[in-house]
Amino acid sequence: MASPYANLVWHQTDPGVWQRSIDELEQFYATMVVLYEGSGRMFFGMTGHVSLNINVPSDKTPEQAGELVDQALGKAWLTLAHLHPTIGAQVTQVPETQEWVKTYRQFQEEADTRAWLDRTLVPVSTGQTGEEWANSDPPAPKLPTLFNIHVPAQESDNRDVHRDLVFRSPHDIIDGVGTLILLGNLIAHASRAYNEGDAYQVPAFDGSEIANLSPSYRIAANAPPELTKAQRERIEKMALQKAEAASPGDAEVLALPFRHGAVVPGRHQRAALALNKNQTSQLLALCKAAGATPTHVFHAAAAIVLRDVQDRPTEAKRVRYVNYILRNERASCDTPYSTAKHPAALYHSVSGQSLVVDMTLSAAGDAPDEVTRRQEFFDAVEVMKDFYQEVRNDQEHYALAPTMWAAATPQLPSSPRPLPVPPPNTRPAVSISSMGRTDTIIPPTTGNFNIRNPWVTGEELGNGLGLFLSTFDGELCLSAAYNDAWHTKADVSDYLDRCKEVVFNGLSIS
Structure with a gap:
């Protein structure tokens, strides 16, 4: 007997391309984006923020430590792309049928990985804090994106590296609690990568990440296909x-x-x-x-x-x-x-x-x-x-x-x-x-x-x-x-x- 949620299950449509339909929660937020896209802004686009302070070791200059922090954040972001690959997905509407699909494209080679990292981990050095930058009409990218805000050090703590992270994403990919969880996971891996240096290994994108794609709410909660x-x-x-x-x-x-x-x-x-x-x-x-x-x-x-x-x-x-x-x-x-x-x-x-x-x-x-x-x-x-x-x-x-x-x-x-x-x-x-x-x-x-x-x-x-x-x-x-x-x-x-x-x-x- 066919599953009532067969259309909500991730399936391969082309080599390296995985798709599924979306459920009612995802469709609500995707619809609101289309309703307001004429404004040039993204309705209910998620913004997550966190400030990081990292003390500079005595054998490093602040510039050297800052570079190591940025490298660690890059490794952590790539690790999340494997552990939570849905951050690389996008919801679109098929023009001919008006049906909604969520699409994830695998990294086929190193160039794909580098292109995704360059597109979705964006350094920002405007002299602003993360809060100031988040209030300055930042871009609303169609793919979940992490902005790494380089915050100038204050004279009183110039031995610290300051980074504010601002995460921006369509709401049809992630919700508020999920955004906090994602930032928490990112910081945990970035801390490990910073401490371990070259010993920290990013997981290989060999297809094993597909098992980590997140299902819709209906499947995750085992919601009944029909109400009584x-x-x-x-x-x-x-x-x-x-x-x-x-x-x-x-x-x-x-x-x-x-x-x-x-x-x-x-x-x-x-x-x-x-x-x-x-x-x-x-x-x-x-x-x-x-x-x-x-x-x-x-x-x-x-x-x-x-x-x-x-x-x-x-x-x-x-x-x-x-x-x-x-x-x-x-x-x-x-x-x-x-x-x-x-x-x-x-x-x-x-x-x-x-x-x-x-x-x-x-x-x-x-x-x-x-x-x-x-x-x-x-x-x-x-x-x-x-x-x-x-x-x-x-x-x-x-x-x-x-x-x-x-x-x-x-x-x-x-x-x-x-x-x-x-x-x-x-x-x-x-x-x-x-x-x-x-x-x-x-x-x-x-x-x-x-x-x-x-x-x-x-x-x-x-x-x-x-x-x-x-x-x-x-x-x-x-x-x-x-x-x-x-x-x-x-x-x-x-x-x-x-x-x-x-x-x-x-x-x-x-």
């Missing part, structure tokens, strides 16, 4: 709930204020707010005492702040925050797809039902007191706790995920290409992605490599805000991805500051 009648009815109920949530009769759905005028996206940007170790420690202790997580409290704050930045009405009115949550599905996948062996994949989902927080927007000149504000905060936190736990504990969610992705995927007309860029959303939203403790994925120290500031974002070409929450080495960071066609850094930084203020006031953090 009860599961289809659940999907229908979720769709009904989402429609009702977006059209409440007694409340106004909140929309993020934005600067009007632009009709096409500008530069994707990232702003960040970090808590120090003492603040983070207090926050974690108080969250635990409240039976909540940092994700619960900051998502509650994001909803409240969206309410707070609205223009005040003449009379108080009911308003509603409507959004969704993302769920990392690697725990739902079979071994080895649940492990760090398969970072270059899309193994995540969205909640099928809408997250709803109902609040009151007070009238102009009528500010709620501190007691009321704290109660609003804890009410919102309870909503978050219940919703996150409901999705987390849903034993069928992994099976429903592909169908939910399909429902969210826009239909693409066959022509013209490029398509007209969609206008800005009339009701832009604020979402949040929690990456958790990133130091469990990328340790702060690996051999001679000291690591700082790992983060990841998806290219924001809309007029909403995408918030990201993570903790690294005892310090929590709340960041935001936004587009400068509709928001300024001051606007976004103010939003992040307000979120912190809501959390600190709610939890009584000094």
Whole structure:
């Protein structure tokens, strides 16, 4: 009996050419790229960042050590091309059939290997840091690419080699958690290559790497090819709930204020707010005492702040925050797809039902007191706790995920290409992605490599805000991805500051 997923299995179509169809998760992101390609930018393109400091040995000059670090990064990147060959793959659409395929081309000879390395490991020496460079409208390559940013040394630490790594990739190849895993694996191999020197051997590209190509989510999670009648009815109920949530009769759905005028996206940007170790420690202790997580409290704050930045009405009115949550599905996948062996994949989902927080927007000149504000905060936190736990504990969610992705995927007309860029959303939203403790994925120290500031974002070409929450080495960071066609850094930084203020006031953090 033929496998229901035969089309999703990697198969050789020509000598050295391997292809498979894509599933609903991959098609969603591939579709969004086509929808916005007329802007010259890549919707949801992944950006991963990490800073490296390597102390220069006493028998080396900083220039010599820097060269060895760059050589080690090259060896590590080639090693990942063997261990995770899907970073060399590309999703395209067949013009005649409009079908999507993911294609991987083997390295047939040394020249292929060198060409791939030259194309996808790019040194950058602009005098900028990785963060500055990532905010300067960097290229959105069609193949996953690692940019090796040579950061000038400061006078106080001129015996260190500084490298910022910025990874850029289409989202139909890798997701956010996968990007962090990939960077963690890269650093581990680069550290080994740096320490071992000529003794470090890059695996041979002899065809054995084909076994490492990552499957689609449906295969990795062993998702059922067809839903049961009860599961289809659940999907229908979720769709009904989402429609009702977006059209409440007694409340106004909140929309993020934005600067009007632009009709096409500008530069994707990232702003960040970090808590120090003492603040983070207090926050974690108080969250635990409240039976909540940092994700619960900051998502509650994001909803409240969206309410707070609205223009005040003449009379108080009911308003509603409507959004969704993302769920990392690697725990739902079979071994080895649940492990760090398969970072270059899309193994995540969205909640099928809408997250709803109902609040009151007070009238102009009528500010709620501190007691009321704290109660609003804890009410919102309870909503978050219940919703996150409901999705987390849903034993069928992994099976429903592909169908939910399909429902969210826009239909693409066959022509013209490029398509007209969609206008800005009339009701832009604020979402949040929690990456958790990133130091469990990328340790702060690996051999001679000291690591700082790992983060990841998806290219924001809309007029909403995408918030990201993570903790690294005892310090929590709340960041935001936004587009400068509709928001300024001051606007976004103010939003992040307000979120912190809501959390600190709610939890009584000094």
